[in-house]
Amino acid sequence: QSVLTQPPSVSGAPGQRVTISCTGSSSNIGAGYDVHWFQQLPGTAPKVLIYGNSNRPSGVPDRFSGSKSGTSASLAITGLQAEDEADYYCQSYDSSLSGYVFGTGTEVTVL
Amino acid sequence: EVQLVESGGGLVQPGRSLRLSCAASGFSFDDYAMHWVRQAPGKRLEWVSSISWNSGSVGYVDSVKGRFTISRDNAKNSLYLEMNNLRAEDTALYYCAGAYGSGSDNWFDPWGQGTLVIVSS
Numbered sequence: 001q002s003v004l005t006q007p008p009s010v011s012g013a014p015g016q017r018v019t020i021s022c023t024g025s026s027s028n029i030g031a032g033y034d035v036h037w038f039q040q041l042p043g044t045a046p047k048v049l050i051y052g053n054s055n056r057p058s059g060v061p062d063r064f065s066g067s068k069s070g071t072s073a074s075l076a077i078t079g080l081q082a083e084d085e086a087d088y089y090c091q092s093y094d095s096s097l098s099g100y101v102f103g104t105g106t107e108v109t110v111l
Numbered sequence: 112e113v114q115l116v117e118s119g120g121g122l123v124q125p126g127r128s129l130r131l132s133c134a135a136s137g138f139s140f141d142d143y144a145m146h147w148v149r150q151a152p153g154k155r156l157e158w159v160s161s162i163s164w165n166s167g168s169v170g171y172v173d174s175v176k177g178r179f180t181i182s183r184d185n186a187k188n189s190l191y192l193e194m195n196n197l198r199a200e201d202t203a204l205y206y207c208a209g210a211y212g213s214g215s216d217n218w219f220d221p222w223g224q225g226t227l228v229i230v231s232s
Binding site for chain 1 (some may be wrong): 146148152155156157158161170171173206211212215216217219220222223224225
């Protein structure tokens with residue numbers, strides 16, 4: 001099962017900037033498919049945070065930003081806040097699997 | 112209000128079957144493709160299956176092919192997942208989600224609250 005690889009955890013102090021990487025391959029991110037990011041607060045369903053590599057849905061603070069290059073993508077959180085403690089997942093489409101793939105997930109901790 | 116509500120989960124023995132349902136409201140259900148996504152306890156999200164707006168196209172993750180069947184009834188604004196020959200590794204919280212955006216670049220939005228499936232003897 002092809003997956004997108006993320007760091008298991010990242011942490012930062014309030015106000016700091018953290019980034020989460022999402023590494024794929026030539027059959028998903030590298031093939032040009034969009035990357036989307038989801039935030040999953042403890043005990044709740046995921047919520048879309050970034051769609052189409054770098055677009056924020058209405059209501060998502062501009063502290064969250066996304067980018068994509070080559071076979072990887074990144075999510076940046078600036079001005080880290082306590083309420084940002086959650087699991088974050090990237091997601092894309094994989095042509096070799098003919099299906100959708102999620103990242104391995106990253107737990108963000110605010111120190 | 113846009114809402115997806117899953118039901119049908121429960122405790123089931125290995126090898127048995129279960130049918131999940133997802134009731135949609137607050138949006139034009141028949142305009143959107145739909146997904147099932149699952150999350151085993153403490154694990155990552157895993158895409159399970161998708162169906163196009165008119166049921167003309169379906170897809171499955173390899174681990175459920177031949178065992179799970181996705182379907183929808185646009186007249187009832189409902190999505191279904193028929194799960195047969197269940198295995199312990201199918202134990203998870205199953206979410207239904209809409210497919211927003213176009214083609215393979217669609218993203219999962221909105222999400223239901225999930226229904227828990229436990230496969231155990």
